[in-house]
Each structure stands twice: as structure tokens, then as C-alpha cells.
Amino acid sequence: MYTVVAADVAKLRNITGAGMMDCKKALVEAEGDFDKAIEILRKKGQKVAANRADRESHEGAVIAKVNEDRTLGGIIALNCETDFVAKNDAFVELAHELAEQAMMYASKDEFLASDFHGMTVADKLIEQTGVIGEKIEIGTFERIEGPFLGAYIHAGNKIAAIASLSANVEGAADAAHAVAMQIAAMNPIALDETQVSQETIDRELDIERELLTKEGKPANIIENILKGKMQRFYKDNTLVHQQFIKDHNISVADYVKSINSDLKVVGFVRTSLA
Template identity: 35%
Template sequence: MNNIISSSLVKELRKKTGLGIMDCKNALIESNGNLDGAIEILRKQGFSTANKKMGRTTSEGLVHAYVAPNQRIAAMIEVNCETDFVAKNDSFRNFVKEITVLVAEKNPDDLNCLLSLKLPGDKTVENMLHNLVNTFGENIMIKRFTRFEAAGNGVIHAYIHDDYLTEGKIGVLVETSFNALFNPEIKSFIRTLLMHIAATKPKYLDKKEIPEYVLNKEKAILKTLAENEGLSGNILETFIQGKLKKYLKNSCLLEQDFVMDPDKTVGDMIKALNEKNNGEPFSILRFVRYEKGESLEF
């Protein structure tokens, strides 16, 4: 089976996990060369808690967001490059900003559709991308994009987090109910909520959003970990339920402890806001979070 495991595949798994060559190679052998399968095998072996390099950023680039003036349409995009020299260049940054607006205005179905759209000056996005590659002499790629169009009375908010070294490191889009525009207390909460999402990395709005197969996969991994520790019977089940509860709390935005008041969850904060204010209840409808260069997480 060893002969099907290429060095490039081992290298890719090491980049995603930060683990040693033999750990990665053995996991790939066991998964018959399947990268996702190898990651799941490593999780079952307990590496998800032993190694903090899983899912770390691996490339340079920029995350950018645009919200239309009426806050009804928004877009967010991640464009990657090889060096921070290019990421900080005005030509690169202007290109990213222009195509973000283009996504919001034209609503492309996929990357190929976006590449075919025309920018001011009658050049396509693909033409401009190739020009940048030729100018800087390094690979530049559009990694992903998301477009929100508010449904009903929804409105959209955006936040881009910069640290002292990097601009455009993390981006967040959130759609909320319409009354967020008029209530100062709710507006203040939303500003903090955007930063909360950037910091805490929730994957889902609430438990109902988690696909059944994701929960089943998590339970199977936890069961394997418990059995590896010699647990069985009621103790094993208690272990699984405890870890699953922690997983749900970490993964679901409404279940998370609010960063500005850790004694309350985000859901508790929204409930308190609605109890204080008459009229249409405030609610979070959906959100998306990008982190520059993030790879597949455990």
C-alpha cells in the first residue's frame, strides 16, 4: 500500500495538521490515500487535542467585504497570494475590492462565472488576474466568495479584522432582523457580535443547523477516543455526552458564551435585548466567517 502514498500527499497532510511525517504517512496508508479519511483517522487517534497547529493559516492574501448602502446586499471574498509584499500592494488590494463589489452586484454562480465578468475598463476578472500574476511573478488565486441578499426585512452587517501585522485577516457577514437599524442598544450589540464571531469561530447558528452526518461523525470519533482510554458502559456514554455538549457549545453561535459577558450565552443576550425592547423581536438570521489562508479543520 505504501507505493500509492506520494510525498506530495504526505506534505499536504503535514501542512494541514502540523504532524510528523510518519504519523501522516501511516494515516494516509490506512485511508488508502484519502486525505479527508486520513484526517479523521488522526482525530480518532487523539491528535485533535494534542496538536494546536491543525487548521492554521497557510498563505498570504486578503479577506474583504462589501455591503451595499441599503444593507440589503453584501459580499465577502478571499483572494490568496504567496507573499505579504503582494498582499499589501495597492494594485492587488484594489483588484480584491473591485471584484467584491462585482460579486455583490452581479451574483455570479461560481468561480468560472466570476472570472468571466467584466471590470471597469472592459477587461474580465480573469484577464486582470493574469495581469497581476505576470506583474508580481507569483501565484494569485480567488479562493472563495459569499454573497448575501437579505430576505424579508433582513439587513446585513460586515466586519473585517486586522491585526498589527496583517490587514484583512478575518471577515464576518451577519444578516439580522430589520429593527437592528433603529435601536442604538441593538446596533451596539451587533458591533460586538461581529467581533465575537471573528474571535470564537462558530460554525453554525444553532443546533438545528448541524447536519445529522456531522453529529454522527463526531459521536463516532468520541466513542473511539473513549474506548482507547478504556472506558465502557455508562462511563463511556457520560464521556461522549459531555464532550458532545462541549462541541455543540463551541460550534453553535447562540450556545457560545458571549465574549463581553461570559456568564451569558449569545442566545441569552438576544433574549435580554428583546425583553427590554417592545416591537419586532431582534434575531440573527445567518452568518459566515472567513479567515485568510485557513485550511481544512479537524
């Protein structure tokens, strides 16, 4: 008959992240067989996951990563049910590790099916649901490629962003980080006016046109006023035209040009829990 050894419990806990008592019980049931014990813990996770499938998982950690040459990046939201779990060091560490792997895959489905320490990412999430006792899942999945990327994760891991610059020049690393911080803070809807959807433009025009009509503005001048209103809208809501958060006297585009006259912002992604 298998006798529980503390070193075995510690080893299984290190492999799975499960609690001491859960590891001890799994080893006893498996009669010391590690692979069988891991499978027992995984099945427990499946049972917990099934019971919590309809629970909301609005908390979690949003993590952004870029590769070594800064040409590939990604953001994931590892969601859970409570802020208590979201702040747990082991949970945040798992989110970072998963984000590092996520950027290598073109889609969320490919990422979930990929190998993660001998099991799929999807199975790892089920396992951790059993370990933690809360619904754990991948929420948002974003991936970006570009000439030169910089990432920013806001304190508390609730917002993350990646900025893409046009070239790897002197000062680009600091600039990309600063622009990513801008994206996280100001939540632009598009890179510039050419990338704002027609649906958004039409909605803004309808809102402003209705307000101007109620103010009694003559119909023949409303369209001219609308041009100015939309210029203001683009300035407030598109990244390159926004006031730079570190210097309100210049735009984001002007800031990037101050690093290098040929440097431009060419793309971005942003994710938040809210």
C-alpha cells in the first residue's frame, strides 16, 4: 500500500499547482502513480468546470507580450470570477506564461489547442479551474505584427496595449512604450481618420446634426459646422491626432516625429477587462 511522502506531494503540487490536500488525496487514490494522480486532478477540474460553466468571469489579468526582435506581439485576458484570484501571484504568473505562448498562434482556437507543458492550453485552464475553484478561461485574444512593437501593461493588469512603429530606430523602444501607454490611457477608436468606420462617422454626424438643429442653427451652415465637429472628433478619438499624454502641446504623431522625422505609428491593439 502506498504511503504518502511529503516530497511526492510537493512534486505533484509543483507540477499542477493544486493544493497540498488535493495532491495528497490524488496520490493515495493513484497509489503513488504521478501520471494517474495528475489525471485524477484533471478530472476534478473537469467536474468543477462543468459545475461553474454558467458563472460570469469578468475579473482576471490582461497581459501584453512582444517577441525578442519586437516584430510580433499579443495580448490575452486570462479571466476568472473574483478579483481575489486575479491578484494571486500564481494566477498572474500563469497569465504571463500563457501570453508568451499566445502570440505565436494566429487564432485563439489554435492557441487553446497548443501544447502547454504536456497538455493543451484548454486542458490547463480546466485543470486550474479545479485547482482554484473558479471558472478560468481565455477572454480576449489579440495578435499583432509590425516593424517595431512596444507593449504596456497598466498597474493591476486590467488594461494592456501594444503599439507598432514604422521602424527600429534610435529611441524607438522608449517611444513605442510611451505610445502604448497612451493607447491604454486614452483608448483611441482608430489609428487615424481613414480607419474610423463609416458607421461610426454616420452616427456622430447624426448626433451632432440633431443637436445643431435643436439649437436652431440654419440648415445651410450646419454642414460647415459639422466639418469642424468631425475634426474635433478625430482629434479626440484617433491615436495619431490625440494630445500626447506626456505633453499636451503636441500630438502623438508629433511626439513620434520628434524621435525621428521619418518615424510613424502604424498600428495598435488594446484590451481591457471593462
